[in-house]
Amino acid sequence: MTVAGTGPMLEVSDLHVQIASQRGLVRAVDGVSFEVARGDALGIVGESGSGKSMTLRAILGVLPPEARITSGQVKLDGQDLVPLRQSDLNRIRGPRMSMIFQEPMSALNPVMRVGPQIAEGPLVHQGIGRAKAAERALDLMRRVGIPDPERRYRAYPHEFSGGMRQRVMIAIALACEPEIILCDEPTTALDVTIQDQILRLLAGLCRETGVSLVFVTHDLPVVAQVCQQVAVMYGGQLVESGPVREVLHDPRHPYTLGLVRSAPDFDNVRDSLVPIPGSPPSLVSPPEGCRFHPRCKFAEEDCLVTDPPLKLLPGGRATACLHHERCIEALEAERAAP
Amino acid sequence: MSFVGRRLLQLVPVAVGVTIVVFFMIHLIPGDPALTILGIHATPKSIAILRHEWGLNRPLISQYWLFLDRLLHGNLGQSLIYGVSASSLIMQRLPATLWLIVYAALIAIVISVPLAMIAATKKDGVRDQVVRAVPLLGLGMPTFWVGFLLLTLFGVNLGWFPVGGYGTGFLGHLHYMFLPALTVAIALAPVVIRSLRASMLSVLGADYITTARSKGVPGLRLFVRHVLRNAVIPAITVLGINIGFLIGGTVIIENVFSIPGIGQLMINSIFQRDFPVVQGVTLVFAVLVVLVNLLADMTYASLDPRVSFDR
Amino acid sequence: MIDPVVGGQFLAPGGGPVVVLDRPPPDQSTPRRRTWYRQPALVAGLTITIIILGMAVFAPLITHYNPIAQNLNATLQGPSAKHWLGTDELGRDIWTRLLYGGRVDLRVGFIAVLFPFCLGTVLGSLAGYFGGWTELVIMRMVDVVVAFPFYVLLIALVFVLGPGERSIYIAITIVGWVSYARLVRAEILVAKRQEYVLAAQAGGLSNLRIMGRHLLPNVISQSIIYAMSDIVQDILAIVTLGYFGLGIPPPTAEWGSMINEGQNFLSTHWELTTIPGIAVVIVGLGLSLIGDGLADLLRPGQS
Numbered sequence: 001m002t003v004a005g006t007g008p009m010l011e012v013s014d015l016h017v018q019i020a021s022q023r024g025l026v027r028a029v030d031g032v033s034f035e036v037a038r039g040d041a042l043g044i045v046g047e048s049g050s051g052k053s054m055t056l057r058a059i060l061g062v063l064p065p066e067a068r069i070t071s072g073q074v075k076l077d078g079q080d081l082v083p084l085r086q087s088d089l090n091r092i093r094g095p096r097m098s099m100i101f102q103e104p105m106s107a108l109n110p111v112m113r114v115g116p117q118i119a120e121g122p123l124v125h126q127g128i129g130r131a132k133a134a135e136r137a138l139d140l141m142r143r144v145g146i147p148d149p150e151r152r153y154r155a156y157p158h159e160f161s162g163g164m165r166q167r168v169m170i171a172i173a174l175a176c177e178p179e180i181i182l183c184d185e186p187t188t189a190l191d192v193t194i195q196d197q198i199l200r201l202l203a204g205l206c207r208e209t210g211v212s213l214v215f216v217t218h219d220l221p222v223v224a225q226v227c228q229q230v231a232v233m234y235g236g237q238l239v240e241s242g243p244v245r246e247v248l249h250d251p252r253h254p255y256t257l258g259l260v261r262s263a264p265d266f267d268n269v270r271d272s273l274v275p276i277p278g279s280p281p282s283l284v285s286p287p288e289g290c291r292f293h294p295r296c297k298f299a300e301e302d303c304l305v306t307d308p309p310l311k312l313l314p315g316g317r318a319t320a321c322l323h324h325e326r327c328i329e330a331l332e333a334e335r336a337a338p
Numbered sequence: 339m340s341f342v343g344r345r346l347l348q349l350v351p352v353a354v355g356v357t358i359v360v361f362f363m364i365h366l367i368p369g370d371p372a373l374t375i376l377g378i379h380a381t382p383k384s385i386a387i388l389r390h391e392w393g394l395n396r397p398l399i400s401q402y403w404l405f406l407d408r409l410l411h412g413n414l415g416q417s418l419i420y421g422v423s424a425s426s427l428i429m430q431r432l433p434a435t436l437w438l439i440v441y442a443a444l445i446a447i448v449i450s451v452p453l454a455m456i457a458a459t460k461k462d463g464v465r466d467q468v469v470r471a472v473p474l475l476g477l478g479m480p481t482f483w484v485g486f487l488l489l490t491l492f493g494v495n496l497g498w499f500p501v502g503g504y505g506t507g508f509l510g511h512l513h514y515m516f517l518p519a520l521t522v523a524i525a526l527a528p529v530v531i532r533s534l535r536a537s538m539l540s541v542l543g544a545d546y547i548t549t550a551r552s553k554g555v556p557g558l559r560l561f562v563r564h565v566l567r568n569a570v571i572p573a574i575t576v577l578g579i580n581i582g583f584l585i586g587g588t589v590i591i592e593n594v595f596s597i598p599g600i601g602q603l604m605i606n607s608i609f610q611r612d613f614p615v616v617q618g619v620t621l622v623f624a625v626l627v628v629l630v631n632l633l634a635d636m637t638y639a640s641l642d643p644r645v646s647f648d649r
Numbered sequence: 650m651i652d653p654v655v656g657g658q659f660l661a662p663g664g665g666p667v668v669v670l671d672r673p674p675p676d677q678s679t680p681r682r683r684t685w686y687r688q689p690a691l692v693a694g695l696t697i698t699i700i701i702l703g704m705a706v707f708a709p710l711i712t713h714y715n716p717i718a719q720n721l722n723a724t725l726q727g728p729s730a731k732h733w734l735g736t737d738e739l740g741r742d743i744w745t746r747l748l749y750g751g752r753v754d755l756r757v758g759f760i761a762v763l764f765p766f767c768l769g770t771v772l773g774s775l776a777g778y779f780g781g782w783t784e785l786v787i788m789r790m791v792d793v794v795v796a797f798p799f800y801v802l803l804i805a806l807v808f809v810l811g812p813g814e815r816s817i818y819i820a821i822t823i824v825g826w827v828s829y830a831r832l833v834r835a836e837i838l839v840a841k842r843q844e845y846v847l848a849a850q851a852g853g854l855s856n857l858r859i860m861g862r863h864l865l866p867n868v869i870s871q872s873i874i875y876a877m878s879d880i881v882q883d884i885l886a887i888v889t890l891g892y893f894g895l896g897i898p899p900p901t902a903e904w905g906s907m908i909n910e911g912q913n914f915l916s917t918h919w920e921l922t923t924i925p926g927i928a929v930v931i932v933g934l935g936l937s938l939i940g941d942g943l944a945d946l947l948r949p950g951q952s
Binding site for chain 3: 351352355356358359363364366474475477478479480481482483486487490494582583585586587589590593604605608616619620623624627628
């Protein structure tokens with residue numbers, strides 16, 4: 001048992017999640033490992049189907065019934081969560097770890113008033129009475145910036161706008177003062193201006209309370225805005241990780257390079273956005289060797305054979321590309337050109 | 339305008355339509371209506387009286403107005419057999435039918451909810467398959483046959499329940515009406531179970547359940563406050579739609595179990611060619627259905643906050 | 650949803666370009682024809698139903714007895730080599746009456762579903778497609794019919810129209826068209842917003858053609874599925890009417906009247922009432938399985 005207070009907040013080791021489907025066994029998460037330091041915000045980036053949402057759900061233990069963790073460890077402050085039963089996990093969910101979802105309309109119980117939904121966590125976990133829980137909920141509503149909380153307490157979710165509902169979700173996630181919050185694309189479903197507000201709110205909360213974040217998104221600029229570390233996922237695997245600025249500025253994996261190139265970037269206006277050709281790999285029967293090789297411009301013989309392991313690079317970085325120097329070359333060439 | 343007010347207003351054309359249908363029932367029979375109505379009681383004198391009373395010589399429209407007018411004064415006609423007003427006959431027998439309806443609905447809910455729960459929480463498991471298969475049998479069972487079998491088995495052979503009648507007093511009613519109510523409930527249950535199971539499945543898969551789980555809400559509270567609370571809403575709609583069937587089933591069941599309700603009154607009146615009573619009972623049935631549907635709608639609206647009461 | 654950052658087009662899941670639709674185009678022919686024989690419910694239902702239909706159709710070949718011929722010397726006999734299921738109170742062979750009764754009930758049941766199906770589908774299409782006053786009037790009519798409990802109106806109509814097959818068809822049509830109308834209208838309300846309809850309208854096709862050739866084939870699957878359970882309801886109604894003496898009049902063999910006649914001999918010969926009932930249940934099972942199987946087939950993944 002590690003001494004509390006030291007070591008990473010969250011440590012995921014070689015996590016495998018499989019989903020039973022009509023087409024066969026889907027390897028949604030295939031050997032993913034990462035760490036989140038205390039008070040840090042880690043962004044997980046990838047396209048739809050890369051396994052990032054499944055990773056989050058596996059961490060919290062709220063996988064859909066067809067999915068299960070087949071191997072790996074998820075250590076929250078040293079304690080492995082994978083072997084725990086649902087009843088034990090319920091004690092962790094809320095007070096120690098919580099989650100924010102993508103679609104606030106469907107993520108809130110439509111027949112329950114908003115206030116009690118926020119108060120439910122403290123009510124269940126902290127053993128306080130309903131009145132005190134309600135007070136706490138009002139407090140939280142003010143904290144996340146919901147105007148006129150006394151009146152809104154008794155409102156239903158459908159009476160709120162998208163941005164407000166997301167604030168409610170954040171309030172719910174904060175309610176029991178968890179140590180880490182998992183965010184599953186919380187701003188994807190919102191308008192751009194609202195997105196910005198929510199992101200600032202999250203980043204601010206992270207700073208003030210020292211809560212750790214795991215922030216899943218497909219949106220690179222968002223990661224840059226909120227997180228200190230980033231991990232890139234492709235085809236159910238982690239392909240690159242490291243400090244945000246460095247990874248985005250100097251990617252060391254062709255996929256990350258492709259992502260960066262295809263993202264609109266108003267600082268360095270390029271002539272054209274370059275999409276990544278091809279389509280995502282089948283998770284039922286992924287390609288041999290490196291999963292990205294069918295779409296990779298730098299692919300060589302060994303890429304078709306070996307499934308590259310995650311290799312550590314200096315500066316707290318890691319990459320799963322056998323020929324990651326090619327990225328450096330490509331970037332230099334690009335920047336040298338007028 | 340309030341919800342109830344608006345709904346009542348929507349009912350006016352339906353009410354008018356219902357009275358038209360009931361009115362026309364008599365006139366669909368080929369031949370002289372007066373002769374048909376009076377049947378074996380017909381004498382030239384009585385025919386003439388009836389003709390005058392019901393205005394059968396006048397054009398159809400004014401006959402209808404007459405009919406409507408008497409209706410609005412609560413006059414449903416006179417029973418040819420018993421000589422008393424049809425409405426008094428109906429009022430006398432209404433309680434038994436109402437008992438049957440409510441009792442049957444309650445039993446249906448008590449049967450259906452746990453079964454749907456079992457099926458939904460262990461989807462595609464053995465229990466689920468069984469819960470889904472059994473109603474398939476039930477759907478094909480004639481209600482009167484089921485009632486008949488239950489009556490024979492539990493009433494005649496085992497003697498646990500009386501074989502007919504309404505009983506006296508609250509407990510008496512509970513005892514006497516159990517088998518008939520159970521029969522109707524069995525007829526209703528397959529549909530309710532299927533729809534409850536479907537709505538529970540869709541609720542269980544919903545995002546807000548995942549949210550509740552991620553809050554660490556424990557099992558029982560999760561089920562009652564989150565799953566059930568949402569799952570009953572569509573189920574009430576289904577129950578409401580099938581209420582028509584439930585109410586109609588009383589006609590058959592009252593006959594099998596000799597219950598002195600309006601269903602039995604209807605069948606008897608049909609065989610006795612007591613037209614005014616047949617008309618009256620049909621009308622009352624329609625009113626019952628409409629009222630129960632209104633009740634179901636109101637319950638639905640009160641349970642689902644997305645449906646606003648006053649718009 | 651189109652993925653904004655990485656250009657959507659190429660990185661969509663499944664590989665194809667992302668097209669945003671409200672609802673998938675109804676005419677997806679992929680699962681429909683290929684795997685019908687893999688649906689256990691459908692296969693089981695078809696097997697049961699075909700066997701029963703076969704028995705009913707070939708009844709004269711299966712049994713040589715006359716269903717209404719009385720033999721007062723051989724009344725109420727139990728099962729034997731001569732009479733497989735025994736005889737009833739008038740000496741008629743029960744097995745024969747069962748088969749011939751099946752002929753009547755099944756025939757009337759299957760025919761009886763056609764008229765409400767057609768009438769309801771037509772009216773529902775008109776209501777859904779044209780909206781406005783048409784829809785208002787038709788749906789009010791639906792409300793009026795629905796206000797009456799099914800059996801109440803059915804019995805009242807059969808009473809008014811007199812006993813016999815024709816009355817049954819008329820009564821069932823008057824009562825039964827509403828479900829189809831509602832179903833079809835709901836489907837058309839959704840379908841008429843689809844792009845292929847707008848394209849047809851823009852191409853100047855007449856409303857009738859659009860409704861008949863474009864909309865209807867897509868919305869009819871729901872009606873057909875419902876028709877399966879409706880046949881069961883109709884057969885139940887016919888049997889119930891027969892039980893009350895309001896349906897097909899005796900001495901024609903019919904399951905409902907057989908049950909009625911058997912009532913008096915319950916204590917001694919319970920098979921007289923039980924066997925026809927079981928026959929109804931089996932028919933109901935077969936047809937319901939077909940309905941369920943079809944529903945699963947036409948909506949893969951949803952049960």
